[in-house]
Amino acid sequence: GAGVSQSPSNKVTEKGKDVELRCDPISGHTALYWYRQSLGQGLEFLIYFQGNSAPDKSGLPSDRFSAERTGGSVSTLTIQRTQQEDSAVYLCASSGGGTLTGELFFGEGSRLTVL
Amino acid sequence: GENVEQHPSTLSVQEGDSAVIKCTYSDSASNYFPWYKQELGKRPQLIIDIRSNVGEKKDQRIAVTLNKTAKHFSLHITETQPEDSAVYFCAATKNNDMRFGAGTRLTVKP
Numbered sequence: 697g698a699g700v701s702q703s704p705s706n707k708v709t710e711k712g713k714d715v716e717l718r719c720d721p722i723s724g725h726t727a728l729y730w731y732r733q734s735l736g737q738g739l740e741f742l743i744y745f746q747g748n749s750a751p752d753k754s755g756l757p758s759d760r761f762s763a764e765r766t767g768g769s770v771s772t773l774t775i776q777r778t779q780q781e782d783s784a785v786y787l788c789a790s791s792g793g794g795t796l797t798g799e800l801f802f803g804e805g806s807r808l809t810v811l
Numbered sequence: 812g813e814n815v816e817q818h819p820s821t822l823s824v825q826e827g828d829s830a831v832i833k834c835t836y837s838d839s840a841s842n843y844f845p846w847y848k849q850e851l852g853k854r855p856q857l858i859i860d861i862r863s864n865v866g867e868k869k870d871q872r873i874a875v876t877l878n879k880t881a882k883h884f885s886l887h888i889t890e891t892q893p894e895d896s897a898v899y900f901c902a903a904t905k906n907n908d909m910r911f912g913a914g915t916r917l918t919v920k921p
Contacts, residue, residue: 800847
């Protein structure tokens with residue numbers, strides 16, 4: 697596609713429910729990133745993928761969070777048993793992923809609200 | 812992972828003045844340092860970047876300097892304009908692993 701696509705753009709869920717967020721990176725980009733941004737706050741690193749593998753999963757806030765990427769393309773971020781503190785915008789970004797890191801292209805984000 | 816500190820958290824300047832934002836990083840192996848601008852309600856976008864083999868880079872009114880020995884880098888915006896008002900994020904990268912600072916909210920008063 698022309699840019700990074702994320703879905704859903706908005707999600708309202710009840711505490712305790714599971715949610716799945718999807719990211720479709722720019723075609724051919726091998727590096728894919730997930731960040732979390734709470735209202736008025738910074739970009740909290742969650743996880744990044746090089747191809748289908750995630751070299752560092754230490755950014756995931758708890759074991760309720762998991763992410764996967766298959767086929768070197770689409771990635772899903774799953775939050776189980778959501779809590780109110782999970783409310784935030786979840787931003788996905790992709791880059792070429794070559795030897796030299798390049799520009800990250802961000803999606804519009806998925807705004808999650810946990811009631 | 813890499814730890815990036817960014818200062819100040821907020822910065823207010825008069826139109827036409829200069830603005831400087833500073834960042835430090837912890838991992839000496841980091842080699843790519845981009846700066847992103849995020850306008851209200853929008854996604855972050857790259858405005859300038861620098862690699863570890865360069866000490867300074869300039870693009871019109873914005874410039875970035877890098878001190879590898881001290882592990883700090885700075886963004887300089889000259890002749891600020893109201894449209895420069897936004898949140899600016901620095902980042903440090905090692906092996907494609909990119910970590911951001913907490914951001915600086917810049918307000919340019921007309």
